Amino acid sequence: MLETRPNFDRPDESYALLIKAHEGLSEAESHAMNARLILILMNQIGDHAVIAEALALARNVRAAT
Amino acid sequence: MRTPVTERYPLAFRLYPYVKSPDQTAVTPIRHKVVVAGGGPVGLATALDLGLRGVPVLVCDDQEGVGLGSRAICFAKRTLEICDRLGAGVSMLAKGVQWNIGKVFHDNRLLYEFNLLPEDGHAFPAFINLQQPLFEKFLHEAIVKAQSQGAPIEIRGSNRIDAVVRHEDHVTIDVMTPDGPYVLEADWLVACDGARSPIRSMLGHGFDGRVFEDNFLIADVKMKANFPTERWFWFEPHFKSGDSALLHKQPDDIWRIDFQLGWNIDRQKELKPENIRARVSAMLGPDVDYELDWCSIYTFQCRRMEKFRNGPVLFAGDSAHQVSPFGARGANSGMQDADNLGWKLALVVQGLAPDTLLDSYDSERVYGADENIANSTRATDFITPKSAISKLFRDAVLQLAETVPFARTVVNSGRLSMPCTYDGSPLNGPDVASFPARTRPGSPCPDAPIGADWLLRLLGGNFTLLAIDADVPTTFSACGIPLSVLSVSGRDNKALGERYLGNATSAVYLIRPDQHVAARFEHFDEEVVAAAVGRAIAKDVVDA
Known part of the structure; x- marks a missing residue:
């Protein structure tokens, strides 16, 4: 089941790292990096049902409660 | 209009020259049990299976043999097992090229290589490469041998089916020959007449699906070059031929090269030998000597008929379904159609099973076709992404695959054909959940060595009661069908134990004539097993 409650170890630091990782990249390079990152994180999750839930939430975040 | 019978394509082998049949001068049309339309791999296999079961079968083909051109070249283990049951597997294996290593390139970089790592304890390898004309010739040789026994x-060459009229329990068929037209009747018609199936059109059936806007150039080249016997696949190859390319070895020093060319091309121009040679030379390098053996441009679609059975007419192979070439799922799935249909049609013709058994041919093979279409569509979408974002992710996968192992599992240059497991089939009987999942009801039996022989050879083509260290009677009949009884031991047989017993010490399997598992039990119980046989031949309509 997808974790929607807070699960970050260090939320501010992780978010800052994400933004920093994109520094100096062109928009195309950033998109490519994001694509790689999504694939890496999907593999980390592994569970197909959780991935499906995450995709559904991302696609339609307003419909989620 | 009655056009004469013409040779539509050059032949590799003239196997069944036209001979005038007495049917052509009969006053009233002769009624046949089964007519098979088309003498391709699926038609020949269907005829061979029926004939070996003693069911009279007539094949009508508008040509007199096997067409030129390698076409299908990758034949999977399950296909070889089916052909072995039909008497053609050994010669195919002897002639075919075996391969295990595949390499995947992006541009000029090797991303990774894989090994099919064939599991031990099977009579046949995971795949062989063999030109389609040779595959058909071996099937025909098995037919000639079966005929002599x-x-x-019967195969009638230059017998072109021009019209089919469907009646409730038979069809009327107009046939054209070099001596003019005649009329036949058949209780059953099996349409194995290919992707452009004239019979499908004559009966007005749809054939819907997805068209892929792409052209593929096949170039078969003959060369004695020192390339290894491996499957090489390129995404966006450095030799700039298009989105993908494939190099694969066939027997007799022939190599299959597949170039994906894209949609807006000039076919005539691309087929000019000098243009083909330019592409091939760019791929192989400047110092490689070769000659062009056979070339063709094709497009493909992923689609199927809604139903593979329409009353007395059954569709099998490309006439019923079409897939992209990625994964070798065309001819291999057609052979599974023939395998699934042969025994069912035989039992119906022999009056041993109700004709509703043929509805399970429809449901099981539609299930198989959907699996093949899903797999080959996914491969196609990976190889040729259909949107900018799809391309972005595809390229990200390829980039990661070079260094990060997980990404290699997502790279899709075709998921190679595996036999279908008929989960949820109405023919499936009781299961024992603790037995291995791979041999659950609906599964094709995995092979295993039995002494100096092989399990699938011993199973043959009848309903079989397979007892593994279990007590069963030496003879057993149910629903008027005498079963073969095969008693074997799983002790000191690792492959058999792993595949059929798991942690159990004994088991009883009911195996269908197409070597799929119908049901399995902890112990033999006459009533329970007889009920499972009934279910497997569609006789228990009440709870089906």
């Missing part, structure tokens, strides 16, 4: 198979 009394199998009631």
Whole structure:
């Protein structure tokens, strides 16, 4: 089941790292990096049902409660 | 209009020259049990299976043999097992090229290589490469041998089916020959007449699906070059031929090269030998000597008929379904159609099973076709992404695959054909959940060595009661069908134990004539097993 409650170890630091990782990249390079990152994180999750839930939430975040 | 019978394509082998049949001068049309339309791999296999079961079968083909051109070249283990049951597997294996290593390139970089790592304890390898004309010739040789032993198979060359009229329990068929037209009747018609199936059109059936806007150039080249016997696949190859390319070895020093060319091309121009040679030379390098053997441009679609059975007419192979070439799922799935249909049609013709058994041919093979279409569509979408974002992710996968192992599992240059497991089939009987999942009801039996022989050879083509260290009677009949009984031991047989017993010490399997598991039990119980046989031949309509 997808974790929607807070699960970050260090939320501010992780978010800052994400933004920093994109520094100096062109928009195309950033998109490519994001694509790689999504694939890496999907593999980390592994569970197909959780991935499906995450995709559904991302696609339609307003419909989620 | 009655056009004469013409040779539509050059032949590799003239196997069944036209001979005038007495049917052509009969006053009233002769009624046949089964007519098979088309003498391709699926038609020949269907005829051979029926003939070996003693069912009279007539094949009508508008040509007199096997067409030129390698076409299908990758034949999977399950296909070889089916052909072995039909008497053609050994010669195919002897002639075919075996391969295990595949390499995947992006541009000029090797991303990774894989090994099919064939599991031990099977009579046949995971794949062989063999030109389609040779595959068909071996099937035809098995037919000739079966005929000499009394199998009631007849093949009529230059017999073109021009019209089919469907009646409730038979069809009327107009046939054209070099001596003019005649009329036949058949209780059953099996349409194995290919992707452009004239019979499908004559009966007005749809054939819907997805068209892929792409052209593929096949170039078969003959060369004695020192390339290894491996499957090489390129995404966006450095030799700039298009989105993908494939190099694969066939027998007799022939190599299959597949170039994906894209949609807006000039076919005539691309087929000019000098243009083909330019592409091939760019791929192989400047110092490689070769000659062009056979070339063709094709497009493909992923689609199927809504139903593979329409009353007395059954569709099998490309006439019923079409897939992209990625994964070798065309001819291999057609052979599974023939395998699934042969025994069912035989039992119906022999009056041993109700004709509703043929509805399970429809449901099981539609299930198989959907699996093949899903797999080959996914491969196609990976190889040729259909949107900018799809391309972005595809390229990200390829980039990661070079260094990060997980990404290699997502790279899709075709998921190679595996036999279908008929989960949820109405023919499936009781299961024992603790037995291995791979041999659950609906599964094709995995092979295993039995002494100096092989399990699938011993199973043959009848309903079989397979007892593994279990007590069963030496003879057993149910629903008027005598079963073969095969008693074997799983002790000191690792492959058999792993595949059929798991942690159990004994088991009883009911195996269908197409070597799929119908049901399995902890112990033999006459009533329970007889009920499972009934279910497997569609006789228990009440709870089906």
